[in-house]
Amino acid sequence: MVTQSIRRYREIIRILSKYGFGALFLEDISPGLAKMDLQKRLHPELDGYTKYELMRFAIEELGPAFVKFGQILSTRREMIPPEVYDELIKLQDKVAPLPYETIEPTIVRYCGPVEDAFQSFEKEPFAAASVSQVHRAVLHDGTKVAVKVQRPGIRQVIEVDLPIMRKLAERIEKLEPDLAVYNPTRLVDEFVTQIYKELDFVHDGQNADTLNRNFVENPKVKAPKVYWEYSGTELLTMEFIDGVRIDNVDAIREMGVDPSSIAEIGFQAYLQQIFIDGFFHSDPHPGNLMVTREGQLIFIDFGMVGMVRPERRDTFIEVLLAFVNADVDMLLECFETLGIKIDEEKKEQLKDELYYVLQSSQSSELGRMDFGSAMSSAPDVLNRYRVRVPPSLMQVLKVIWMIFDVAIHLDPKFNFNARVRPYMTDIMRDRYASQKFLRQIPSAMMNLTQGVVALPKAINNVITKVSKGQFRFEITSREISGLSTSIDASTDKLVMGLVIASMVIGSSLVLNAPIISSYPPVYWIATFIYISAIALAAVLLFKIMNRKP
Structure with missing residues (x-):
């Protein structure tokens, strides 16, 4: 194994040196080696290519592990320079x-x-x-x-x-400080x-x-x-399964299948996978999607899949709607929900740039949006401001972007907004109308009520500890019992206020649910609780205002 590693090291050094990246290994031995530009002297046939093109050639010659790494890295556009991304998506396997x-x-x-x-x-x-x-x-x-x-x-x-790749990542972080911010070693570990x-x-x-x-x-x-x-x-x-690639529009038509129907099937299938199932095929390039004579969409090659946990799906829906509606405030609120850190000093400037990107993606044709334009520009903005978006979110947006491009290829009139808005609305309505959600409402109300009920006991425990001398207070009062009575009265009012607040909040949430009109008994119960809470609040306020000094 050691001999094999040494032999492989030599081969990698040879390939990297051929394309002008030998300094990654040899700079410590011979400082200034990179400035000698040996690559142009030894391989004049490569003159005229950019360093990013040479990087792609080197990766392809280095073999399967490096090619796979480059392909996976191309899905993390927000974490790599745009010039690198443009070459990685061209990698051939x-x-x-x-x-x-x-x-x-x-x-x-x-x-x-x-x-x-x-x-x-x-x-x-x-x-x-x-x-x-x-x-x-x-x-x-x-x-x-x-x-x-x-x-x-x-x-x-x-x-x-793999260990050689990690060593290379460490060398890049050491020799290229500008690239260190992209954390190459962590990217290798994920790979x-x-x-x-x-x-x-x-x-x-x-x-x-x-x-x-x-x-x-x-x-x-x-x-x-x-x-x-x-x-x-x-x-x-x-x-x-016999079929043709999804990007072969002429062959699809020859089978008697309408390409626009395939665009609709594919787009709806991915929205279901991501936002309902939470499990999706994450490599939807045309070679992995086939169309049959029966008009079926066939997914192949499941080596790369994505997962979205239930608690994140609603937030991801809001992110997508923020792109569709060009709503920067909603987008940043979603980022905060996902725990994404944004420099407060640069927040307004970031919002301005994101707003420009989202507005620019809105087509002059009413109701249409160029999602590809938004997704090609937004990651660059986030990258400049060092905003680190969760890999799962970038994976979702990347997949939607790819399937959107396929849909446009199949149907040039494909309207992203017209498909996304109603589908997202239906998902949210179905989610809140589901039996699972309705079963959660009593549990949430019970937890809130239990918290309110437990509050007097917690306050009483504090009073008990005070009375036993476990807290040391210096109180100037001749009547401790009077103080206790006053605290009891205040506690009663506080508890009553919390109970009333919980009734108002709980009934308001139920009354504002989108599907409440479909459940008349629940609607009338919530209305009764809401009115009762308002009445109790009025009585409590009257007593407080008329309290004798």
Whole structure:
């Protein structure tokens, strides 16, 4: 392993030096090496390319771990310079396929002898990437399947590269102070977690099963069925589905399918995944989305998925609506809810720039918004002000941006605002009308009531401790009993005020719920409580104003 690491270090140094980044390793040994510009002298064919293009060439030559890191990093646009982002999104993950004889042992390990598991198996893959390749096959019952096989030894290759990548990140932080603010080492640590998930094909298959369960009532959206008896950590056998890429508009029309209907299905499917299910396919590039003759939208490759916890979904909805409505105040309120820190001294200036970005994204055509324009500019503004947005939120916005671009490609008249506003409103209404939410109302009211009821006991405990001398006060009074009576009277009024306040607040929340008109008994009970609270408040106020001195 040590020998392999040393050999890999040498290879990485050679590649980085070729593209002008050798100083990351050699600057300490030979200070000023970067200024010598050896890359132009030794590789004149690379002259004329920007340093960001050379960075992309280097990443692609460094291999699968670095390519995957670059692809995942491209989803964190708010944490990288815009010039770096523009090159990372161009990264290609294409390699020559391995011979069948090389991957056959993996197939046998998970499926047994190939002829026993499959009626036929195509030895030439129809797709190949740095981590895996995919073959067509047919089961003995005639079912067509796609067999995804992990490249033998790829895990070991990546495991050798990961510690080297972290060392490189540490060197970047040391030699490039301007880039240190992006915290390269933390980005590498996040990547390590993600890449191990992608190397586990069981994880991929389980994610496909989850999407199918979530869309069991929607026949227009599905993922390939997984055949678990022929699957494992390094091999995944899935239903083979004939279809075309979602960005092939001409082929979609030739199948008799309306591209605009696919745009609608895809957009609605992602809104459900993110804001209702809290589980979504987070890599919706056109190669991972297919359309069938039946007009179905097929999701493939579940190595990258996102999760949104229930308590964050409402806030994410408000963030999206803030973009749609160009509401900067709502956007910053959502940031505060999410615990995002903003420098108070720069807050007004940040609001001005965000307002300009959101207003500029509003199309001159009434009711339309260029979400892509907003998402291409907003991260740069946040980056300049060192606003660190949670990865889950940026992942959600990135996915919506990508699917919006696909929808526009399918239907140039696709209206983002017209789709988002009513859908978000329906989600919020359904959420507050759900049995789960209605069951939470009595519990919340009970907790509030218990707090109010417990207050006199807490005050009494304080008085008891005072009377036992556990608190030391110097009170000039001849009548301690008079003081106690006065405190009791004040406590009674305080408790009554809290009870009245809780009744007013609780009944007001119920009366202002969007779906209250659908529940007449609840409406009249809340109205009665509200009126009673107002009456009690009036009586209490009258007694206080007429209190004898």
